Amino acid sequence: MSAFDALVEALRRLPGVGPKSAARIAFHLLQHDREGAHVLAQALERAVAAVRHCRRCNTFTEQEVCATCLDPERDRTQLCVVETPADQAAVERTGSYRGLYFVLMGRLSPLDGIGPRDIGLERLYARATDGEVSEVIIATNFTAEGEATAHVLAEALKARGLTVTRLARGVPIGSELEYVDLGTIAHALVDRR
Amino acid sequence: MSAFDALVEALRRLPGVGPKSAARIAFHLLQHDREGAHVLAQALERAVAAVRHCRRCNTFTEQEVCATCLDPERDRTQLCVVETPADQAAVERTGSYRGLYFVLMGRLSPLDGIGPRDIGLERLYARATDGEVSEVIIATNFTAEGEATAHVLAEALKARGLTVTRLARGVPIGSELEYVDLGTIAHALVDRR
Ligand SMILES: [Zn+2]
Ligand SMILES: [Zn+2]
Numbered sequence: 108m109s110a111f112d113a114l115v116e117a118l119r120r121l122p123g124v125g126p127k128s129a130a131r132i133a134f135h136l137l138q139h140d141r142e143g144a145h146v147l148a149q150a151l152e153r154a155v156a157a158v159r160h161c162r163r164c165n166t167f168t169e170q171e172v173c174a175t176c177l178d179p180e181r182d183r184t185q186l187c188v189v190e191t192p193a194d195q196a197a198v199e200r201t202g203s204y205r206g207l208y209f210v211l212m213g214r215l216s217p218l219d220g221i222g223p224r225d226i227g228l229e230r231l232y233a234r235a236t237d238g239e240v241s242e243v244i245i246a247t248n249f250t251a252e253g254e255a256t257a258h259v260l261a262e263a264l265k266a267r268g269l270t271v272t273r274l275a276r277g278v279p280i281g282s283e284l285e286y287v288d289l290g291t292i293a294h295a296l297v298d299r300r
Numbered sequence: 301m302s303a304f305d306a307l308v309e310a311l312r313r314l315p316g317v318g319p320k321s322a323a324r325i326a327f328h329l330l331q332h333d334r335e336g337a338h339v340l341a342q343a344l345e346r347a348v349a350a351v352r353h354c355r356r357c358n359t360f361t362e363q364e365v366c367a368t369c370l371d372p373e374r375d376r377t378q379l380c381v382v383e384t385p386a387d388q389a390a391v392e393r394t395g396s397y398r399g400l401y402f403v404l405m406g407r408l409s410p411l412d413g414i415g416p417r418d419i420g421l422e423r424l425y426a427r428a429t430d431g432e433v434s435e436v437i438i439a440t441n442f443t444a445e446g447e448a449t450a451h452v453l454a455e456a457l458k459a460r461g462l463t464v465t466r467l468a469r470g471v472p473i474g475s476e477l478e479y480v481d482l483g484t485i486a487h488a489l490v491d492r493r
Contacts, residue, residue, distance in 0.1 A: 110343070110350040111360050111385075117343035120336040122328045123321055127478065130386050135315045136344070137351050137360060138405055143313040144344045150303070150310035151341035154326070155334050157303040167304050167330060192304075193323050212331050 111137070163234060165227065166192050166210040175208060182206040186235055187244045188260060190214050190253065198246060206244070209234055214247060215256040223259070231260070235269055242270040249276060304330070356427060358420065359385050359403040368401060375399040379428055380437045381453060383407050383446065386478040391439060394486040399437070402427055407440060408449040416452065424453070428462055435463040437492055441476045442467075465492040 108116070111133060118129035136144040160166070161173035168174075175181065185206025189195045195208050213226040223229075235243050243264050247253035261271045277295040278287050301309070304326060311322035329337040353359065354366035361367075368374065378399025382388045388401050406419040416422075428436050436457050440446035454464045468491030470484050471477070477485065 110347040110362055114343040114347040117336070117340040120333065120340065121325050123324070127386075128316055130478075131316070132314050133347070134384055134386065137347060140313065141348050143310070144348050147310040147313070148341040148344035148348075150307040151329070151337045151344075154303040154307040154330060155337050155341075158330050169303055191327055193320075193327065 160212070161210075164208045164210055165212060165230060166195060166208065180205070183239045184241045185244060186240045186242070187246050188231065189246045190248055190256075194246065194248070204244075206242075207240075211247070211256070214252045215259060216252050217255075226256075228260070228263070232263060232267060235264055236267050240269065242272060245271060245273045249274075353405070354403075357401045357403055358405060358423065359388060359401065373398070376432045377434045378437060379433045379435070380439050381424065382439045382477070383441055383449075384478075387439065387441070387476075390477045390480065390482075390485060391489070394482050394489060396486045396489050397437075399435075400433075404440070404449070407445045408452060409445050410448075419449075421453070421456070425456060425460060428457055429460050433462065435465060437489075438464060438466045439477065442471050442473050443476065467492050 114133045114136075115126070115129045118124055118132050119126060121129075124132070136147075157169045158167050159169070161168045161170075161176055163172050163176040166173055166175075182205050185204075186209055187195075187198060187204060187206055188209045188211065189198060190211050190213065192210060195210055198204055198208075209231050211226045211228075211231070213221060215221060215223065215226065234240075243260075245257045245260055247257045247260075257273055261273070264271045276291070276298055278284065278291060284292065307326045307329075308319075308322045311317055311325050312319060314322075317325070329340075350362045351360050352362070354361045354363075354369055356365050356369040359366055359368075375398050378397075379402055380388075380391060380397060380399055381402045381404065382391060383404050383406065385403060388403055391397055391401075402424050404419045404421075404424070406414060408414060408416065408419065427433075436453075438450045438453055440449045440453075450466055454466070457464045467485075467488040470488040470491060471480055472484070
C-alpha cells in the first residue's frame, strides 16, 4: 500500500472520521502542514508510552497516582464517579466540588457487550470502601447507558454501607421551559425540592 | 503540558476536528486502541518522509514520476486538470477517461491570498506545452473558486495554442467533484465543451 493510502487508512480508524474526511485530513497534512503531521506522530507515541491509569481514581496520568488524588486540600470523604476524564473536567469547571473522583473510563453497555468487569467496577468498590469515603456521588451521564450504570453502582455501593447520591435531574439553568424536552420537565417535577 | 493534553492539542490541528472531538479521539485511542495510535504515528512519519510530488502531474507519489504518468496505455494527447488527488480519483472511478492528469493541489483563491504562483500554474503551462498534449480538459470544482481557476487556466492555455474544454454543467453547481455520483461525472466528461 502507498504511504498516502496507509495514512488514510490509519486516519479512518479514528472515531468520527469517515473515508472522505480521512482523505481530506491526509491531503491537508501532506500539502499544507507536514510539521503538524510530525507533531501529531510524536504526540501519539509519547502518549502511548507515557499515559497510564491513576492507581487510585483510574483517570489518565503519567504518574503512579494523579495530582488530584495527591492534593491534600481535597475532601477525602466524598467520591464522585464519572464516565470519562472529560466529564471529570466538566465537574471541576463548576468550582463547586472539592472531593475526589473515580473515573470509570466507560459505562455499562450490555448491547455492546460491556459488562462490570470491562469497566473495572471491582476497583471502584475497593476504592470506595477504603474507610475514608463516606459519600459516593454518581455523576454518570443522563443517557440510557449512564442511568443503567448509575443504578448498578448505587445498588452495589449501598450494599457496602455507603451513602450514595446522584446529580439532580432538572431543567438546565438559562433554558426556557417550552424548549425543554418533556422527559426532563417530568423528572424535574418529580425531583422538585 | 501533559502527554494527554499535548495529544489533544495536536489532534486539534487537523481540519474539521474541534476541541470536543479531539478530546474524544484522544480518549478513544488511549483507552481502546493504543495499537491504532501507534499505527497512525508510524503512517504519519512514513508519509511525511516518503510522499512527494510527481514531476510530471504534481500528484502525491513516492517515486520521481507516478504510475499513471508512466502508464503506456494512457492517451498522452489529453490532459485533465483537477484540484486534488481525491478529484482525480473521482474522475478515474468513472472509467471513461484514458488521458493523463495535472493535479493543481489547490485552486486560485484571491481572498485567501492564494495566487497563480502558490498553486504552480507555470508548471502546468510547461507540462501542457510539451508537444504531445493537444487538449486540456479543465475539471476544477464547480465552486466560485474552481470556476475562477478554470477561467484563468482556459485563457492562459488557449493563448498557448491548446484546445481547452471544461466538464459540462451536468455537475451540479456549487458541488465538489469528490462528492458527485459517478454517472454525473461520466456524462459531464462526454458533454465537455
Ligand atoms: Zn487519581
Ligand atoms: Zn504523475
